[in-house]
Amino acid sequence: DAKTTQPPSMDCAEGRAANLPCNHSTISGNEYVYWYRQIHSQGPQYIIHGLKNNETNEMASLIITEDRKSSTLILPHATLRDTAVYYCIVRRITGTASKLTFGTGTRLQVTL
Amino acid sequence: DADVTQTPRNRITKTGKRIMLECSQTKGHDRMYWYRQDPGLGLRLIYYSFDVKDINKGEISDGYSVSRQAQAKFSLSLESAIPNQTALYFCATSDLPGGASNEQFFGPGTRLTVL
Numbered sequence: 001d002a003k004t005t006q007p008p009s010m011d012c013a014e015g016r017a018a019n020l021p022c023n024h025s026t027i028s029g030n031e032y033v034y035w036y037r038q039i040h041s042q043g044p045q046y047i048i049h050g051l052k053n054n055e056t057n058e059m060a061s062l063i064i065t066e067d068r069k070s071s072t073l074i075l076p077h078a079t080l081r082d083t084a085v086y087y088c089i090v091r092r093i094t095g096t097a098s099k100l101t102f103g104t105g106t107r108l109q110v111t112l
Numbered sequence: 113d114a115d116v117t118q119t120p121r122n123r124i125t126k127t128g129k130r131i132m133l134e135c136s137q138t139k140g141h142d143r144m145y146w147y148r149q150d151p152g153l154g155l156r157l158i159y160y161s162f163d164v165k166d167i168n169k170g171e172i173s174d175g176y177s178v179s180r181q182a183q184a185k186f187s188l189s190l191e192s193a194i195p196n197q198t199a200l201y202f203c204a205t206s207d208l209p210g211g212a213s214n215e216q217f218f219g220p221g222t223r224l225t226v227l
Contacts, residue, residue: 034215041200041221041223042218042220042221043116043202043204043218043219043220043221044155044202044204044216044218045218046215046216046217049215087154100155100157100216101157102147102154102155102156103154104152104153104154105154
């Protein structure tokens with residue numbers, strides 16, 4: 001699976017949009033971009049995933065560049081409860097293990 | 113009730129002891145996983161299972177073994193615990209590829225300390 005690069009930390013004011021970038025320049029055509037987050041030692045939580053098109057759900061939006069070499073997770077109105085480590089993961093969905101390879105992620109701190 | 117449960121939630125043990133961590137799920141998923149997390153790092157895969165008859169090693173399986181007793185249960189054992197196995201352990205489940213999102217659902221974690 002392709003490797004990802006994320007900034008180690010970011011700050012965001014409550015109520016503002018949080019934009020978390022991720023570089024995955026070696027991504028292959030059959031690899032998806034997944035985002036998970038982990039709130040203080042809890043189990044990671046799925047947020048969103050996408051292949052080529054931008055995606056939106058009740059939690060976030062995912063913007064994938066046209067060349068697919070980078071993406072941005074957007075939390076439109078960050079709250080204090082969004083403070084967490086956010087992991088960008090690139091992986092294939094194949095017949096073999098759909099395992100997740102976690103990097104060190106981005107620690108997002110939402111402040112008042 | 114939680115969909116993925118882990119027991120115990122916390123455990124302190126001594127070097128050389130045998131430890132079993134248990135995971136149960138009510139999601140009806142075939143696939144189950146065990147990960148460990150060390151401070152400041154992401155999760156690393158220990159073992160995974162596609163169904164009751166299938167067990168596969170992950171990237172850091174040395175020193176660990178697993179048992180898939182039923183679709184809903186997947187246990188992780190440390191045959192002879194050592195201090196560098198002190199970590200936070202997570203169990204996860206997922207449905208088959210091609211499901212709605214193929215996301216993994218994680219348990220609350222077991223904090224293991226080996227003295």
